[in-house]
Structure formats: structure tokens, C-alpha cells
Amino acid sequence: MTTAQKSGSGTDTIGNHGTGEGADESAGSSAPGAALSVSVWRGGPGGGRFHDYEVPARESQTVLDVVSWIQQEAEPALAYRFACRVGMCGSCAMTVNGVPRWTCRTHVQRVAANGRLQIAPLRNLPVIRDLAVDMDPFFERWTAAEGRFHPGTTRHDPMAPVDPASPARREADAAIECINCAVCHAACDTVAADPDYLGPAPLNRAWTLLNDAKDEGRDAILDAVAGRGGCLSCHSMGSCTRHCPNGLDPMRAIAGLKRATALRALRGRR
Amino acid sequence: MLTPRLYLAQRLSALILAPLVIGHVAVMIYAVQDGLSAAEILGRTRGSIGWALFYGLFAAAVAVHAAIGLRVIAHETLGLKGRGLAALTWAIFALLLGLGLRAVWAVTAGGAA
Incomplete structure (x- = not known):
């Protein structure tokens, strides 16, 4: 398994996340064995910034799989929310490359732009910590x-x-x-x-x-x-x-x- | 920030405006194509109850429609609420209605514009 690499990136705040569909819809081509470049917003109500991780690309990988991999292998303190993993409970929604999505049913290959993902908490709700918002x-x-x-x-x-x-x-x-x-x-x-x-x-x-x-x-x-x-x-x-x-x-x-x-x-x- | 009555007033004023705008555009195209001078246009509109009613209704519908639309924008972008928002709505309505009817009076009744 690829070792996760973490590094701080530029500062950003939650107020800057847009939801417009953009270039992120271009189909990614993450071949098995390749790595995804993933930026995950980390912070709290006072603000935060994106942290960068490299995550191994897998076949039929969902965005929730990516977040779970980061939490399990690289960033144990990462806060996020999920439950059913099959699109029924409605708890895993996040902003993926600027677009709000249910992450458990969103395949990385469908949304990654050149192997890159940016994952942030949902817009219009207060952040509790990292990717978890107050509902x-x-x-x-x-x-x-x-x-x-x-x-x-x-x-x-x-x-x-x-x-x-x-x-x-x-x-x-x-x-x-x-x-x-x-x-x-x-x-x-x-x-x-x-x-x-x-x-x-x-x-x-x-x-x-x-x-x-x-x-x-x-x-x-x-x-x-x-x-x-x-x-x-x-x-x-x-x-x-x-x-x-x-x-x-x-x-x-x-x-x-x-x-x-x-x-x-x-x-x-x- | 709309009440059901304001919502209805804006939709009904839009219903009234739609044919009037088409008529207004048609009149403009006719006047330009036909090369009518200002004096010739005024000669046809002055003393005409039909044109006075047409553009009087036009001006009233614009005043209602625009005042309600700007009220929503003022609420969402400036955060205005309550009496301030109501006062702004009425002020815009009165201004647009006054300017519109003044123009209608000028071209149909012969008053100074």
C-alpha cells in the first residue's frame, strides 16, 4: 500500500467553496496502481485549510472510500460522517471538486480531474470539524x-x-x-x-x-x-x-x- | 421576501406587461421603419385616449412589477427588512409610477415633458 504523504497547502476558508459544476466532471483515468492527489479541508468553525494526501487509486473506488482510507491510514483525527455506505442514510454528503455530492455513491473515476480530488464540507451549514457539518x-x-x-x-x-x-x-x-x-x-x-x-x-x-x-x-x-x-x-x-x-x-x-x-x-x- | 399577495401582484403585472411590451416594440419598429418624425408621432398620440390607456397601463404595471422585484433584491443583498423594506418598495413604486405617468401625460395630453 502506498504510504500517504501529507503536506499543508495554501490557506483557504470554508466560505470559498463554490458549488458550480465545472471542469471536475471530466472523467478521470485513475488506473489501478496509480495514486490520487487528494486535498481535504481540515479545520473548525473558525476556519481551516486544505491538506494534501496521496491515496492509492482502486477500481470502483468511491469518494467515501478515499476519505475512509485517509482517516484509517494517514490522518486518524480526520472528522467526517457516514453510516450506511449504500445511499440510504444521507449522512456522507460533502463538497467534491466544488460540487455537493453523496460520497458513498460517487465514483472517483467519474469526478476526479486528472487524478485530483478536492474534498470539503457541505456549504451553507456550520462546520463542526473537518468534513463534518452541523445539521x-x-x-x-x-x-x-x-x-x-x-x-x-x-x-x-x-x-x-x-x-x-x-x-x-x-x-x-x-x-x-x-x-x-x-x-x-x-x-x-x-x-x-x-x-x-x-x-x-x-x-x-x-x-x-x-x-x-x-x-x-x-x-x-x-x-x-x-x-x-x-x-x-x-x-x-x-x-x-x-x-x-x-x-x-x-x-x-x-x-x-x-x-x-x-x-x-x-x-x-x- | 414576498407575501402571497405581492407574489400574485408581480405575476399578474407580468401577465399584463407581456402583450404591452410586444405592442410597444411593434410600435417602435413601425415608427422607425416608417421614418416618422417626433412631430408626426406626437400628432398621432396627442388627444388619443387609446394611447393614454395603453401606456398608462404599461407604466402602472412596470411600477408594480419592478418595485416588487427590487424589493426582493434589496432584502437578499442589503438585508433590508420590515418597515425599511416596505418604505423602499413604496418609494420605488411611486417614483416609477410618477415618471411613467408624467411621460404618458406629455405625449398624449400635450403637457410639457
Whole structure:
């Protein structure tokens, strides 16, 4: 196994990470036996810088494999977060070559630019340490968007029928597979510009509940998403939809919420 | 930073503006192609209730649409909120409406621009 080489590189701060797709998408050609040049952001809330490592290239290697190799072989104190490694838990998202991604399902060969990787924490969330960000502000927005089930019946009432073919259920189904990875949150420029903005994932969740035949919190949801920082703050730039690793379309969900709030306002109810 | 009513006002003003902008561009192209002088243009617009309504509605829709759009930009880039943001919105609306209607008055009613 190649010995990791670590050296400090130029200073950089977390505020400088962009999310735009760039030259990083050029397919890398890391042959087995070759080494990857990996820059990993290390630091805390006060700032930090990138550290350089050489990591052995492997076949079918993911970015999470690279980070885990660095932590296990070169930098035991490296802080990062992961759990399932199969794209279900949503805990391993990081900024890879300037783009927010789920690292467990991102193959190095797809994103490395000439054998180089730059790995940083997610944008728009406070850094705890190294690659681990504080997810509290993200989940607080889910609460603020009424992203919870609002039951209206008891165990003694009959169950509300759910027609899988109904337009509302189809809208809910199309948006329901969110894994809370916060990639959309990191990709969104409105989140970066407006601290009050709820963000794509919480609004996407609110849209699924608004279309759920069993949820009886329609007015509460619309009150939450029509207010300050709600769906009307979205500029439809589409970064959320472009970067969602699960292929969801939060921008469509937010457009649905805009229609619902506008219709309610037209009817003079708010 | 939009309320549902401001959001609706901006969309409805855009709906009104779309055909008016097309009409305005068509009129400009017609005037240029036809080589109309300023005096000839004023001769057609002065005393015309139709042109007064066309451009009066145009100016009002612009004032509504632009004031709300600039309100959002002011909130996001300058961090303005509350009464300051509301005051700025109304000030932009009043300024654009005043300038627009003054111009409409000048070309349709014969007042000094």
C-alpha cells in the first residue's frame, strides 16, 4: 500500500467553496496502481485549510472510500460522517471538486480531474470539524416548514383511503424519497443569500404532506411555507434538482407550493 | 421576501406587461421603419385616449412589477427588512409610477415633458 504523504497547502476558508459544476466532471483515468492527489479541508468553525494526501487509486473506488482510507491510514483525527455506505442514510454528503455530492455513491473515476480530488464540507451549514457539518439548522428548517405528519383521526376512525393513481398521490410519491442528505441545501444559492429561507428539502417535504390524503395540516403547512423565507423566496434556479443524488425535483415541489399559496391568496383566505 | 399577495401582484403585472411590451416594440419598429418624425408621432398620440390607456397601463404595471422585484433584491443583498423594506418598495413604486405617468401625460395630453 502506498504510504500517504501529507503536506499543508495554501490557506483557504470554508466560505470559498463554490458549488458550480465545472471542469471536475471530466472523467478521470485513475488506473489501478496509480495514486490520487487528494486535498481535504481540515479545520473548525473558525476556519481551516486544505491538506494534501496521496491515496492509492482502486477500481470502483468511491469518494467515501478515499476519505475512509485517509482517516484509517494517514490522518486518524480526520472528522467526517457516514453510516450506511449504500445511499440510504444521507449522512456522507460533502463538497467534491466544488460540487455537493453523496460520497458513498460517487465514483472517483467519474469526478476526479486528472487524478485530483478536492474534498470539503457541505456549504451553507456550520462546520463542526473537518468534513463534518452541523445539521441542526437543516432539520430546524424541516420543523419550521411543518415537515411532520398532521394526524386528524384516532385509532377508532376508519383509515383514509389513498388512491395511488390520484394526481395528488403521484405528486407525493414523486417527491417522497428524500434521504435528508442536505446536498440540495448546500447547492442552493438562495439558501446562501437568505438566512430565513427554508430551503429545498424542507419545502419538498411540505409538498409531499400537502398531497397526502391522510395529512390534515393543510392550512398549517401553507401558513408555514407562505410566510417569511418560504416557497415564494425560491428563484427557481434549479440547483436543488440538478444536484439531488436521488433524482428528485424539489424545484417542481416548490413550484407546486407556490401555486397552492397563490390560489389560496386569490381566494382571499390569506 | 414576498407575501402571497405581492407574489400574485408581480405575476399578474407580468401577465399584463407581456402583450404591452410586444405592442410597444411593434410600435417602435413601425415608427422607425416608417421614418416618422417626433412631430408626426406626437400628432398621432396627442388627444388619443387609446394611447393614454395603453401606456398608462404599461407604466402602472412596470411600477408594480419592478418595485416588487427590487424589493426582493434589496432584502437578499442589503438585508433590508420590515418597515425599511416596505418604505423602499413604496418609494420605488411611486417614483416609477410618477415618471411613467408624467411621460404618458406629455405625449398624449400635450403637457410639457
